[in-house]
Amino acid sequence: MSSAVFVSRHPLVQHKLALLRSKWTEPKKFRELVREIAQLLFYEATQDLALAPLTVETPLATCAGYEVAERIGIIPILRAGLGMAEAIVEILPTVHVWHLGLYRDHETLQPVTYYNKLPSKPDIDLTIIVDPMLATGGSAVAAVDILKQWGAQRIKFLGLIAAPEGVRALSEAHPDVAIHLAAIDSHLNERGYIVPGLGDAGDRQFGTG
Numbered sequence: 001m002s003s004a005v006f007v008s009r010h011p012l013v014q015h016k017l018a019l020l021r022s023k024w025t026e027p028k029k030f031r032e033l034v035r036e037i038a039q040l041l042f043y044e045a046t047q048d049l050a051l052a053p054l055t056v057e058t059p060l061a062t063c064a065g066y067e068v069a070e071r072i073g074i075i076p077i078l079r080a081g082l083g084m085a086e087a088i089v090e091i092l093p094t095v096h097v098w099h100l101g102l103y104r105d106h107e108t109l110q111p112v113t114y115y116n117k118l119p120s121k122p123d124i125d126l127t128i129i130v131d132p133m134l135a136t137g138g139s140a141v142a143a144v145d146i147l148k149q150w151g152a153q154r155i156k157f158l159g160l161i162a163a164p165e166g167v168r169a170l171s172e173a174h175p176d177v178a179i180h181l182a183a184i185d186s187h188l189n190e191r192g193y194i195v196p197g198l199g200d201a202g203d204r205q206f207g208t209g
């Protein structure tokens, strides 16, 4: 078994992704594009959410409607996942946001965990990890390990750009985790960066590096 992998073919996603990749895109515009693409991918990744019926009073009459019936936890991997999490809160304010701090050691490329804000009980129906880049896959695999040890039952990964190596690593380690992306690129370079990619997603959002 391997993960279900969804790469968006939506024209708006592809249009905005090209702008995001450009080295001429400044941090302010970059953050705006991360937010917009994250919302579009979240929309696509949540088509299977369960709904509960409710009654709505319009100014004219009473009618049937629906509300999202699932408790959703968004898990941004710091730092670069922050912008994606904020974008999701904008369109679905009922989600919970629990931060995980992981960074890649520049020498070994291994993930280092430095922060965990998960609550004590996994009182949640669906958790969605958000991180723009799936490179070696080390950070995503570590994040899913942490969520599973915590007790999460249903986990999705939402990213912007992946390398084939990262998709393979995540899919082999956690075949039950669906992967939603805007693109799968060519390869990783010798420093573990996705090619063509967009560079360092954290640095580009926060103007560091």
Ligand code: PRP
Pocket: 077, 078, 079, 080, 081, 102, 103, 104, 105, 109, 111, 131, 132, 133, 134, 135, 136, 137, 138, 139, 140, 166, 192, 200, 201, 202, 203
């Ligand atoms: C980036 C990115 C992922 C990780 C992906 O974070 O946001 O978390 O690298 O690489 P991997 O798939 O090889 O693990 P980074 O370590 O640069 O930290 P930052 O978000 O604080 O910049």
Ligand code: URA
Pocket: 080, 133, 135, 192, 193, 194, 195, 197, 198, 199, 200, 201, 202
């Ligand atoms: N992290 C990034 O921000 N970019 C890459 O290309 C790989 C890891």
